[in-house]
Amino acid sequence: MSAVLTMARQELVALRRERLPLVLLIVFVVMVSVSSLIGWLTNTTVSNVWQKTVQAGLTQAPNPFADVSPLYYARNTVIYLVLIGALMAIVVGVTSTMRDRKARTLDLVLSRPIAVPAYLVGKLAGIGAWLAMILAAVAVISWVSISLITSGPLAPGDSLRLAGFYAVAWVLLLAFVVLGMLSGIYASRETTALLVPISIWSIVAFVLPQIGTSANPVSLLNPVPSAKIPGGAFDTLNTVVSPLSVTEQFKTASGLIMASPEVTGSLTPSLFVIVLALAVGAIALLATKRDRIRGALRD
Amino acid sequence: MTDIAIHTSGLTKSYGDKAALRDLDLTIEAGEVFGLLGHNGAGKTTTVNLLTTLLAPSSGEIHVAGVDAAVDPNQVRRVIGYLPENVQFYDNLTTMENLRFFGRLSGLSKPDGRIREVLEYLDFTGHDHERVGSFSKGMRQRVGIAQAILHEPTVLFLDEPTSGLDPEGVRQLRDVIVSLNRDLGMTIFMNTHLLSEVTKTCTSIGILRQGELAYQSSLEATLEAFPGEDSLEEIYLNIRSAPVS
Numbered sequence: 001m002s003a004v005l006t007m008a009r010q011e012l013v014a015l016r017r018e019r020l021p022l023v024l025l026i027v028f029v030v031m032v033s034v035s036s037l038i039g040w041l042t043n044t045t046v047s048n049v050w051q052k053t054v055q056a057g058l059t060q061a062p063n064p065f066a067d068v069s070p071l072y073y074a075r076n077t078v079i080y081l082v083l084i085g086a087l088m089a090i091v092v093g094v095t096s097t098m099r100d101r102k103a104r105t106l107d108l109v110l111s112r113p114i115a116v117p118a119y120l121v122g123k124l125a126g127i128g129a130w131l132a133m134i135l136a137a138v139a140v141i142s143w144v145s146i147s148l149i150t151s152g153p154l155a156p157g158d159s160l161r162l163a164g165f166y167a168v169a170w171v172l173l174l175a176f177v178v179l180g181m182l183s184g185i186y187a188s189r190e191t192t193a194l195l196v197p198i199s200i201w202s203i204v205a206f207v208l209p210q211i212g213t214s215a216n217p218v219s220l221l222n223p224v225p226s227a228k229i230p231g232g233a234f235d236t237l238n239t240v241v242s243p244l245s246v247t248e249q250f251k252t253a254s255g256l257i258m259a260s261p262e263v264t265g266s267l268t269p270s271l272f273v274i275v276l277a278l279a280v281g282a283i284a285l286l287a288t289k290r291d292r293i294r295g296a297l298r299d
Numbered sequence: 300m301t302d303i304a305i306h307t308s309g310l311t312k313s314y315g316d317k318a319a320l321r322d323l324d325l326t327i328e329a330g331e332v333f334g335l336l337g338h339n340g341a342g343k344t345t346t347v348n349l350l351t352t353l354l355a356p357s358s359g360e361i362h363v364a365g366v367d368a369a370v371d372p373n374q375v376r377r378v379i380g381y382l383p384e385n386v387q388f389y390d391n392l393t394t395m396e397n398l399r400f401f402g403r404l405s406g407l408s409k410p411d412g413r414i415r416e417v418l419e420y421l422d423f424t425g426h427d428h429e430r431v432g433s434f435s436k437g438m439r440q441r442v443g444i445a446q447a448i449l450h451e452p453t454v455l456f457l458d459e460p461t462s463g464l465d466p467e468g469v470r471q472l473r474d475v476i477v478s479l480n481r482d483l484g485m486t487i488f489m490n491t492h493l494l495s496e497v498t499k500t501c502t503s504i505g506i507l508r509q510g511e512l513a514y515q516s517s518l519e520a521t522l523e524a525f526p527g528e529d530s531l532e533e534i535y536l537n538i539r540s541a542p543v544s
Contacts, residue, residue, distance in 0.1 A: 006403040013400075017391045104387040108446065111351045111381040112404035113373040294353070 003114040007122020008129060011096060015130050018095060024088035025134060031080045032138045036145035039073035043149075070150045071158055071258040074142045074165070078254045081169050082205055082247045089131070089173040090197045093180020096123050097293070098193055101184070106294050116293060117286045120181070124285070127177050131170055139166045165257045171274050172250045176201065178281030185288055188298045208245035211237055249273040303365070304329040304454050304486035305350060310359035312345050319345040321510045323359065327503070329453075332480050332487045334497040334518075336535055337507035343490040344384065346507070347458045350488065351381045364453045377406065380447030384459040384490075386439055390432030394418070394442055397431055398449065405450035417445045421475060437468035444475055448485070455479065457489040461496055469496065476500050494532045504531075506538050514538045 015021055043065045050063045097120075100106045109119065143162060147153045154162065179197045187193035242248060253270035255263025303326060310323035320342040327333045337343045348354040350361060352372040361368035364378045388397045395414060402410030418424055423441045426434075431442060440460065447455055457476070461469045477500055479485045491497060497504060497518070504521060506514040516524070518531075525534045 003404060006400065009403075010400045013392065013396060014389065099389070103389055104385075105389060107348075107353055107383045108381065108386070108388075108401065109404065110353055111376060111379070111383075112401065113376040113406065114404055115373070290353075290355075 003112075003118045004122040004125060007114070007119055008126035011123050011126025012130055014096075014099060015092065015127070021088065021092045021095060024084065024091060028080065028084045028088055029134070029138060029141070031084055032077050033141050033145070035076035035080060036073045036142060036149060038076055040145075040149045043068070043073075069158070069259055070146050070154055071161060072260075073146045073149055074162060075254075075258060075260065077138075077142065077165075078251055081172065082250060085169065085173055086176045086201055086205070086247065087198070089176035090180040090183075090201060091194070092127055092130070093177035093182075094184040094193045094197065095180075096127060096177075097181045097184030098187075098190055101293075101295070101297050102190065102299075110290065110294065116288060116290050119293075120285050120288060123181065124174070124177065124282070128170075128174055131173050131177070135166045135170050135173075139163060161257055161259065165254055168250065168253050168257065168271065168274065171278055172246065175246060175274065175278040175281055178278065178285055182281065182284055185285075185293055185295075188295070190297065190299050204245050205247040208241055209248045211241045243269070243273050246274055246277045302329050303327070304331065304363070305333075305488060306360075306362040307350070308360050310346075310349060310361060311357045312342075312349055312354060313357045318357075318510055320349070320507075323512055325505065325512060325515065327486065327488065329364075329486050330480070330484055331503050332476065332501045333489070334501035334504045335488065335490045335507060336492075336494070336497065336504060337490075338539065341507040342510040343507055344458055345510075347381075347456050347488070347490055351379060351456050352376060377450070378453045380450070380452035380455040380485075382440075382443045382447045382455075382457045382460055384462055386443035388431040388439065388442060391430060393428050393430055395427045397442065398446055401446040402449045407450060410449065413449055414445070417449055421445055436463050437465065437471070440464060440468065440472060441475075444472075448479065448483075451483070452485065454486045454488065457487065459490050459492065461491065461493055469493070473500050494530070494535055498531050506535060508539055 047063055047065055050059075050061075050065075053059050100109060110116075139162060143154055143159060146162075176197070179200060183193045183197045187196060249270040252263060252265065253267055253274065254260075256265065256267045256270070305325065305327040307323050307325045310320060310325070311318060312320040323342075323346065335343050335346060345354065349356050350363060350368075352361075352368050352375050361375075363375045366374045366378065368375045389400075392400075395411070398414045398417075399410050402414060407413055415424075415427075418427065421441050421444060423438070423445065426438065431439065434442070447457075460472055460476070464472060473496055476487060476489070480487050489501075501518050503517045504515070505512055514521075521534060522531070525537070
């Protein structure tokens with residue numbers, strides 16, 4: 001069995017036994033599962049109010065949910081991925097590289113015929129497989145929930161869009177896993193190892209999107225990108241800064257994939273930024289030297 | 300197949316300006332149990348880390364079982380077993396899960412049968428599905444030996460193997476070392492502080508002093524060469540305290 005496969009397998013065994021990733025996983029799956037329900041409740045409530053308003057003769061406007069796409073019910077998942085999913089990915093990444101440093105098992109591992117890149121790629125592959133299984137399960141939950149809400153199976157086109165959305169989510173989460181893994185390697189203390197990538201995530205998800213936008217904090221919790229102020233210095237600033245916010249790019253990509261009417265533009269730039277974030281992180285990870293990963297913790 | 304298990308020439312390791320090991324020329328024949336002695340900071344662990352390819356030398360050459368460590372470090376890793384000082388495992392995994400991992404890393408595709416064989420050889424059965432986190436130091440050391448010999452290495456490196464063990468554990472480990480050498484013909488290289496263990500297990504010794512090899516000979520020749528000394532301890536202290544040339 002190749003060293004990469006052995007490391008990937010070991011990572012899956014270890015992930016099954018660790019508590020924090022498991023807790024975050026449960027929270028994530030529950031949130032995603034209820035997101036369709038929340039969408040359905042919103043739809044039902046608004047439709048009921050609309051019906052009563054029409055019956056009272058107070059409006060003749062059409063039901064705002066009449067032409068809504070079935071994928072509307074999955075859109076809250078976007079924000080759960082950016083918030084809980086990314087946090088879970090960081091924790092899993094940090095835990096992965098920190099585990100051997102904490103347990104002081106690195107000398108045993110590195111005395112076996114395994115190169116450092118194979119060791120790290122194996123870990124990443126294991127986590128990638130774990131995330132793929134989770135996202136596949138969540139995708140099935142979403143598909144079933146939407147099919148139940150709309151009283152019929154999701155159309156093949158929409159099913160493909162849903163699958164595409166989760167595929168992009170997998171790439172995004174892997175980028176955060178790599179960030180966590182790097183921090184687990186380079187940090188001298190366990191607390192710092194968690195704090196640094198979480199700070200970076202906060203900046204990417206909450207600070208960067210505000211720069212040059214209408215600076216409405218609530219908009220960050222929406223599953224669609226923040227509203228921009230057209231023209232002038234703010235617009236220019238936003239053009240420069242927005243590509244750096246991978247999470248906003250994910251919101252844009254998700255909106256376009258799931259055909260949200262609020263999101264317009266081309267999918268390619270957003271996808272490029274997300275893939276680039278993963279690629280840059282992976283290159284930094286593969287450039288790690290043997291002496292670096294053997295670095296002792298100061299805890 | 301070579302008769303020389305370990306050979307180093309001019310082996311040096313420096314950290315900045317400080318040399319941890321200087322010009323180590325060492326030859327250990329196959330089938331020996333070699334004990335490397337020296338005070339704390341003499342360079343014993345650095346030597347083992349270099350020989351096991353965990354560290355890259357600043358200069359010099361290393362050959363293990365005829366393989367040049369600079370040319371093919373992975374081949375060196377295939378032919379060696381290694382037990383670090385205070386060996387640690389994944390505490391939340393069982394003995395089997397830990398050993399499966401290290402067995403697979405060592406190239407065993409289906410390690411379970413071999414793991415059972417080794418655990419039986421080490422008289423450590425019945426703990427396969429217990430988590431390593433609940434083990435005593437002595438039990439961990441057994442699992443450590445098991446992971447080191449799973450792939451039937453030619454050369455086994457033990458770094459302070461008796462450190463922290465109770466007298467019973469020390470005796471058991473000594474028996475294991477002797478039987479590995481006798482039954483399986485493994486060359487064993489060990490760092491140790493316990494001179495009594497060296498007398499009971501080693502066939503040859505080396506003494507490191509301030510990063511330099513001050514002495515190397517067979518145990519028998521050493522005891523004969525110092526007729527006035529009662530024990531290896533006195534010989535060791537004499538060599539250690541002699542002025543560095």
